[in-house]
Amino acid sequence: MNDQPLLNQRVHDILERRRREGSLLIPPSxxxxxxxxxxxxxxxxxxxxxxxxxxxxxxxxKHPDFEIGSPGGRVGGGPTAYLTxxxxxxxxxxxxxxxxxxxxxxxANVAIxxxxxxxxxxxxxxxETHASTYDGMRHNRATQIPFAHNNVDSFRKxxxxxxxxxxxxxxxxxxxxxxxxxxxxxxxDIVPIHQLLxxxxxxxxxxxxxxVVDEAHSNGLLGPNGSGFISFWGLEAEVAIRVHTFGxxxxxxxxxxxxxxxxxxxxxNFARNLIFSTGxxxxxLATVKASYNLIxxxxxxxxxxxxxxxxxxxxxxxxxxxxxxxxEQLGILRVPLLQDWDMRPFQTPIIVLYTQEGQSKxxxxxxxxxxYRVQQGGHPFVPRGLEGIRIMIHAGNTEQEIDGLLxxxxxxxxxxxxxxxxxxLRSKL
Numbered sequence: 444m445n446d447q448p449l450l451n452q453r454v455h456d457i458l459e460r461r462r463r464e465g466s467l468l469i470p471p472s473x474x475x476x477x478x479x480x481x482x483x484x485x486x487x488x489x490x491x492x493x494x495x496x497x498x499x500x501x502x503x504x505k506h507p508d509f510e511i512g513s514p515g516g517r518v519g520g521g522p523t524a525y526l527t528x529x530x531x532x533x534x535x536x537x538x539x540x541x542x543x544x545x546x547x548x549x550x551a552n553v554a555i556x557x558x559x560x561x562x563x564x565x566x567x568x569x570x571e572t573h574a575s576t577y578d579g580m581r582h583n584r585a586t587q588i589p590f591a592h593n594n595v596d597s598f599r600k601x602x603x604x605x606x607x608x609x610x611x612x613x614x615x616x617x618x619x620x621x622x623x624x625x626x627x628x629x630x631x632d633i634v635p636i637h638q639l640l641x642x643x644x645x646x647x648x649x650x651x652x653x654x655v656v657d658e659a660h661s662n663g664l665l666g667p668n669g670s671g672f673i674s675f676w677g678l679e680a681e682v683a684i685r686v687h688t689f690g691x692x693x694x695x696x697x698x699x700x701x702x703x704x705x706x707x708x709x710x711x712n713f714a715r716n717l718i719f720s721t722g723x724x725x726x727x728l729a730t731v732k733a734s735y736n737l738i739x740x741x742x743x744x745x746x747x748x749x750x751x752x753x754x755x756x757x758x759x760x761x762x763x764x765x766x767x768x769x770x771e772q773l774g775i776l777r778v779p780l781l782q783d784w785d786m787r788p789f790q791t792p793i794i795v796l797y798t799q800e801g802q803s804k805x806x807x808x809x810x811x812x813x814x815y816r817v818q819q820g821g822h823p824f825v826p827r828g829l830e831g832i833r834i835m836i837h838a839g840n841t842e843q844e845i846d847g848l849l850x851x852x853x854x855x856x857x858x859x860x861x862x863x864x865x866x867x868l869r870s871k872l
Contacts, residue, residue, distance in 0.1 A: 466821065479844045481834045482816040486792050487663055487746045488839025489694035489737060498733035506729070513722045518711060520722060529728050530699070536739055537670050537687060538679050539701035543710055544723055544731075548659050548688030548698040549575040554714035555655060555684060555700060557582035560620050565605040565612055568622035569593065571629050571826065573657055576622050585620070592627070592826075595638045602646045615649025625672035626660035629826055631780055631793030631833075636673075640681055655684040663692030664747060665789050669738040675789075693734035697727060746838040753845060754790035754836045760849045770856040773863065774799060777831075796852065797831040802859065807832050809855045815848050 461467040471482075480491065489495040503509065506525065514520035522530075526544060534542040545551040556579025560566055564585040568576060571592040580587055588605055591597035602619065611617040621643065623634045636656070643652045658671045666675035669692070673682050684706065688698040700710065710717055737743050758781060761767055770776050777797040784790065798806055807819030810832070818833040825831045834848070 468820075471816075478811075478814045478816045479840070479848070480816055480837060481840070481844075481848060482818045483835060483837075484691045485694050486692045486750065486835065486837055487694065487738070487743070488837045489692075489734060489746070491837075492839055494737060494742065495694050495730070495734055498737050499730050502729045502733040502736070503726075506725070509725045509729075511725055513724050515721060516718060517720075517722050518718050522722065523725070525725060525728055526723060529732050532732065532735065533687070533699050534701065536668060536735060537685065537699075537701050538674060539685065541704045541707040542699040542701050543707045543717075544728070545698045545700065545717065546720060546723060546727075547696065548573075548657075548686060548690065549578075550716050550720070551686050551688070551698040551700050552576045552657065553579040553582070554710055554717050555686070556580045556622070557715070558710060558713035559653075559684070559706065560585035560618070563609070563611055563617040564620060565609060565617070566620045566622060567598070567601045567605065569624065569627075569634070571627050572622050572624055573628070573659065576657065580622075592630075593632060593635060595635055595642065598639055599642050599646070602642065606646065612651070615647075615651040617651065619643075619647060619652040621652060621654045622657075623654070624657040624659065626791045626793065628660055628793060630795055631791045633672075633787070633791060636676065636678065640678070653684065654682045655686070656682050657686045659686065659688040659698075660691055660791065660793065662687040662689070663734075663738045663743065664750065664792070669743050669747060689731050689734065693731065693738060695727075695730040695734045697723060697731055750792060750836065750838040751790055753838065753840050753842070754792060754794075755784075756842055757794065757834075757836055757845050757849070758784045758790070760846060761852075764849065764853055766853050766857060770853070770860065773860055775802075775856045775859050775863075776852070792836045794834045794836065795825055795831050796834065797825065797829055800830060803830045803832055806852070806855055810848070810851055813847075813851045815851055 458467060485491050509525070514523060530542045530544055534540065545554065552573060552575035556566070556576055560583050562584040566580055566585050566587045568587065568589055569592055570589045586609070588601045590601040605619055606613040609617065612619060621639065623636070623639065626633055640654070656673055658673065661672035663669040665672060671685070671687060673679060673685055683702060685701040686698060687701060689695040761778065762781060778794065780794055803819050803821070807817055810817055818835070821830050825833065
């Protein structure tokens with residue numbers, strides 16, 4: 444029996460405060476098979492289609508004498524031969540010198556930002572970068588300067604600020620680290636990487652800068668053999684450190700830091716969350732290897748094509764719907780990524796529908812009633828101060844499912860517009 448009245452009361456009060464503020468996070472119930480998935484991170488549908496399950500069993504069959512557990516930490520117990528094999532394979536896929544496996548993308552970011560930047564260095568980061576980057580930065584002594592999300596002018600001002608504040612930065616004696624994401628999970632938009640690279644090269648002629656790109660949401664979705672955003676553009680030489688997670692497109696768990704062999708050794712010596720964590724088990728690694736076998740195959744290419752077609756189908760359907768303009772004009776819904784969507788070289792699977800205040804839950808509830816599963820809420824699921832639902836398009840979604848989702852969204856919006864009209868009429872009486 445728990446006999447901690449003070450602790451229990453404190454926890455209760457904290458949770459109640461969050462509940463009143465509308466920011467209490469409550470995990471949804473497990474997805475039932477009669478719902479259509481527009482909410483999970485299984486973007487390539489490798490897991491839900493069971494194709495990954497078969498590939499996993501095939502991978503296990505290649506290693507009949509495997510040991511299921513882990514020998515211990517990476518430094519104490521040492522890596523297994525299979526871990527070394529998987530890391531080398533991942534590095535080759537992404538055209539990197541080395542890959543270091545982590546138990547999660549969160550762990551990977553915390554390791555980088557707590558151990559690589561040093562005192563006197565500066566970290567310039569997008570305000571909407573992942574929470575794990577923020578948590579890692581708390582554990583180093585580098586100066587942190589944020590810039591407005593995806594704003595190149597703000598980025599330029601931050602670089603100039605670092606130069607004016609710190610003579611060693613201007614002289615090229617200390618490093619500037621740039622922290623950005625390829626696709627931002629909070630809004631689904633894309634980092635303007637070419638523009639940022641040009642600004643850095645222009646303002647930092649000593650080349651004392653390091654780009655770190657988090658590819659959590661782009662791994663497996665584009666690039667040669669699904670190698671990601673940076674490889675899509677052929678910018679591997681321009682980006683010193685990449686983080687590729689396995690829980691989105693690949694449908695597995697874990698992550699890898701792609702960098703030089705010396706940076707790998709630096710992580711093994713200074714990243715405390717890596718040093719003091721148990722290494723991965725064989726099943727975890729086998730799932731990642733099986734996933735990469737699929738991603739780099741014709742099956743992976745087919746799924747990437749299906750994903751792009753599905754996202755385009757969503758945008759075309761919403762844009763062409765006869766009621767959409769009215770819904771947008773009334774402010775019932777906003778979809779920023781709908782603007783100029785057909786001008787982008789590729790589409791991201793994250794689509795945010797911003798609602799009016801207090802309307803994200805009613806919309807999500809109505810979609811749930813119609814058996815469509817989406818992500819609902821405020822921050823951290825959408826930018827701070829806003830409210831909406833986040834739709835995740837998958838390779839395995841059908842056009843009929845997407846059409847049904849759109850009709851459900853439009854029907855809810857139509858009901859909302861009628862309610863607004865009635866309220867407006869009553870206020871005039």
